[in-house]
Amino acid sequence: MADRIFAGVLFLVAIGYTIIAFTVIRAPFQYDPLGPESWPRILGIVSIPCCLFILAKPDVSSLGLPAKTWGRLAALIVMLLVYSYLFQPLGFILATFAFCLALSLMLGARLVTGLTFSAGIGIVGYFVCTKLLELNLPAGVLTIFR
Numbered sequence: 001m002a003d004r005i006f007a008g009v010l011f012l013v014a015i016g017y018t019i020i021a022f023t024v025i026r027a028p029f030q031y032d033p034l035g036p037e038s039w040p041r042i043l044g045i046v047s048i049p050c051c052l053f054i055l056a057k058p059d060v061s062s063l064g065l066p067a068k069t070w071g072r073l074a075a076l077i078v079m080l081l082v083y084s085y086l087f088q089p090l091g092f093i094l095a096t097f098a099f100c101l102a103l104s105l106m107l108g109a110r111l112v113t114g115l116t117f118s119a120g121i122g123i124v125g126y127f128v129c130t131k132l133l134e135l136n137l138p139a140g141v142l143t144i145f146r
Helices: 002-023 040-056 066-088 092-106 111-132 140-145
Strands: none
Touching: 002 040, 066 092, 066 140, 092 111, 092 140
C-alpha cells in the first residue's frame, strides 16, 4: 500500500509538472534541439508512465525502513540544501567536493578514499562540463586561479 500511496502522490506531481513544462516554460530562444524547453517536457512525459506502472504493480506492502535509514535520508536532504546554497559562492569544484566528501563519509568510505573521490568528481566534473560540454559553472572563490 505504501508504494501505491507514494506513486499516487508522485503521479499528481508529475501531471502538474508536465502541465507546467508545456505551458509555462518558454525560452526566448533554443540554442540546441534539446534546450531548456525540451528537458522538462521529456522528464514529465517519462515520469507519468513510470508512476502508473508503480501504481499497477507495487513491490511491497509496507515501507518498514529502519530509523537509521530515515536519518540518512533526512541528512541527505539537508546536505542537498546546503550544496545548493553554497554552489554559487563557493563554486562548483569546492561545493561538489564538500558534498561528495560528506556523502561518501556518511556512506562509510574511508577518509583518504572519500577525499580522492571528492577531489576527482569536483575537478574532473568541472572540466568536463566547462570544456567538453561548454556549460557555464561558477568558479566561486577559485576565480583567483583563473
